[in-house]
Amino acid sequence: MVEIKNLKKAAQRILSAIKKNERIILYGDADLDGTTSVIILEEAIKNLKGEISAIYFPDREKENYGLTETGLNFLSPFAPALLICLDLGITNFKEVKLAREKGFKVIIIDHHEALKEIPEVLILVDPKQKTDKYPFKQLAACGVVYKLAQLMFKNKIPSALEQNFLELTALGTLADMMAEIDDNKIYIEKGLPLIISSFRPGLRVLLKLVRNNSNSEREMVSRIISILNISEIKNHLTESYLILNSSTEAEVQELTQEIFQKSFERSLKIKEIVGEVETCISQNSDPIIFEGDVDWTYLLLGAVASRICNKHKKPTFIFKIGEKESKGSVRAPKGINSVKMMEDCSHLLKMFGGHAAASGFTLANENLEKFKNCLLSNIEKYEKNNGKNNGKNNY
Numbered sequence: 001m002v003e004i005k006n007l008k009k010a011a012q013r014i015l016s017a018i019k020k021n022e023r024i025i026l027y028g029d030a031d032l033d034g035t036t037s038v039i040i041l042e043e044a045i046k047n048l049k050g051e052i053s054a055i056y057f058p059d060r061e062k063e064n065y066g067l068t069e070t071g072l073n074f075l076s077p078f079a080p081a082l083l084i085c086l087d088l089g090i091t092n093f094k095e096v097k098l099a100r101e102k103g104f105k106v107i108i109i110d111h112h113e114a115l116k117e118i119p120e121v122l123i124l125v126d127p128k129q130k131t132d133k134y135p136f137k138q139l140a141a142c143g144v145v146y147k148l149a150q151l152m153f154k155n156k157i158p159s160a161l162e163q164n165f166l167e168l169t170a171l172g173t174l175a176d177m178m179a180e181i182d183d184n185k186i187y188i189e190k191g192l193p194l195i196i197s198s199f200r201p202g203l204r205v206l207l208k209l210v211r212n213n214s215n216s217e218r219e220m221v222s223r224i225i226s227i228l229n230i231s232e233i234k235n236h237l238t239e240s241y242l243i244l245n246s247s248t249e250a251e252v253q254e255l256t257q258e259i260f261q262k263s264f265e266r267s268l269k270i271k272e273i274v275g276e277v278e279t280c281i282s283q284n285s286d287p288i289i290f291e292g293d294v295d296w297t298y299l300l301l302g303a304v305a306s307r308i309c310n311k312h313k314k315p316t317f318i319f320k321i322g323e324k325e326s327k328g329s330v331r332a333p334k335g336i337n338s339v340k341m342m343e344d345c346s347h348l349l350k351m352f353g354g355h356a357a358a359s360g361f362t363l364a365n366e367n368l369e370k371f372k373n374c375l376l377s378n379i380e381k382y383e384k385n386n387g388k389n390n391g392k393n394n395y
């Protein structure tokens, strides 16, 4: 059977690091897919008697998405070490080079779109890289990490641990809105009841909070995901990591209440920004939506772009204008690949990447107008391709 390219190699390399007491660092994206990926691999390594030297999640609001210079500077004292990037890295060319210069051996485990070039790392796992023959391309990063854990345990994960992993894999797969087919369907079917009966104190506290207003298991889990998926960073860890990893209910009571409240405020704020965008575009018939503001909170813009795109069915670019740079979230309707659209204009961008339907970008403010024009001048090509896509889900 065809396996995901380099997955076995990654499993063997991590096992050898454990054996040789090499320092291991886990570096994950701050959303729920990245967080669950980190926890699965952390628990796998610890159960195989390995140690983790550091865990780091970049702050999307203050740093950037992906591997960041700030993150690498923070982790420098741990070098030389094996740096395992989870749910990010496939478009971090410069940062990967910096990591190597600092003495890290880099493994990337990602599921985002690969560009024409891929970064030079020790081992690169991404079902979407061109040379990968694995037929199923829609795994979340945590789904890839689950398969990695299976290989690390030679396909014999102790059953309690396997249940842990499945519960987390279901959470991350649902949070990333991956197509519910193939392996994803199995993870979700097996994982949902495990989440509901979870031993994790953090999940138990959350379940109590959402139980009253939710009818089905699925609804409860969706609410938990909406609370955990955008979490802030505390001491380089995501709040969702702290909640999912806590060892007593008392320990997370306060934090859980706090993020529950914040998720409510967030939904109000998202509505407000959606309203502002709607006003801006009401007189505009451009084939794309391209709006930014200095006052918007970057972390909320993914949710804003999703709603706008769902309603207007146009590629949607929503960004926060910072002092010198702007950072944005992109959503594209089915059949249009937002990463490819940006790749055509990549000379104007500092950073970009993600999935066909959901991605992000960073650029200097002086390039905003040029970027918009570049996207507009290429849009026909993407609209023409639309439809040839045989209805494939593109997350």
Ligand SMILES: [Mn+2]
Pocket (backbone or CB within 6 Å): 033, 034, 087, 111, 140, 141, 176
């Ligand atoms: Mn992901």
